[in-house]
């Protein structure tokens with residue numbers, strides 16, 4: 001099967017596998033509220049985004065030291081390489097760690113150390129996108145970015161995630177303005193659980209260059225027409241959409257309709273440790289359920305390369 005060369009929508013904390021949760025809990029003397037792996041896995045059944053986020057944030061408590069974050073990052077990079085990924089742009093919910101007392105410098109030392117060695121150690125290039133948490137105030141996003149910029153670590157861009165339903169994009173404009181002024185690339189989750197207007201808002205107000213998810217844009221033909229005209233990439237995560245009940249089944253996923261509409265869609269894994277598969281499994285399942293052929297798979301692969309935040313030389317290599 002034609003595999004995509006890039007992954008553009010994966011939360012590092014969403015690659016935290018149950019086995020690593022137990023290993024890190026042991027290493028750090030963290031008491032888990034689960035009796036064993038099966039007990040933990042039995043909780044991986046979600047009714048919506050928030051029901052997932054509650055478990056996702058709770059499990060992060062095992063991540064404490066730079067070494068923990070490096071192990072997490074390396075485990076993802078190794079698995080991505082196995083899936084055929086040659087360039088990955090990974091999300092990090094930095095506020096979910098600083099908010100429980102882990103210094104940003106500790107988190108970033110582990111993550112950027114591992115990403116910096118990704119080409120040598122795993123054969124793939126990578127970049128870091130720090131994602132602001134939308135359930136926290138915009139002022140905290142701005143403060144988080146100021147702190148990260150002062151640390152002068154390698155940073156590709158900023159994003160926005162967590163629930164879309166309780167805040168307006170405009171709250172985050174100061175943080176995105178500062179990111180843009182510092183030459184960072186801009187993305188945001190929108191149109192996952194939120195309406196098509198949220199997609200328009202992140203484009204107009206935050207001036208993002210890609211939209212994460214964006215599947216609900218399909219409910220508004222005018223928004224679809226704009227995304228096609230402006231060639232705005234959408235990083236779609238099929239298994240995530242099924243597991244978080246954005247769509248009923250993989251066969252109901254709008255990916256083929258999005259391709260047919262001319263949208264620049266890519267396939268990604270979102271939180272693969274929680275949703276039943278990495279990018280290769282996402283692609284395998286949509287290919288089978290939506291009967292995608294060589295033409296669609298080639299378009300998906302090309303879209304990924306076109307949407308990646310890489311220089312021309314690297315884009316050429318990935319093509």
Ligand code: HPA
Nearest residue numbers: 011161162163189270271
């Ligand atoms: N949506 C919003 N926030 C998230 C997600 C998601 O799918 N995964 C991790 N954080």
Ligand code: ZN
Nearest residue numbers: 161189212270
């Ligand atoms: Zn996501």
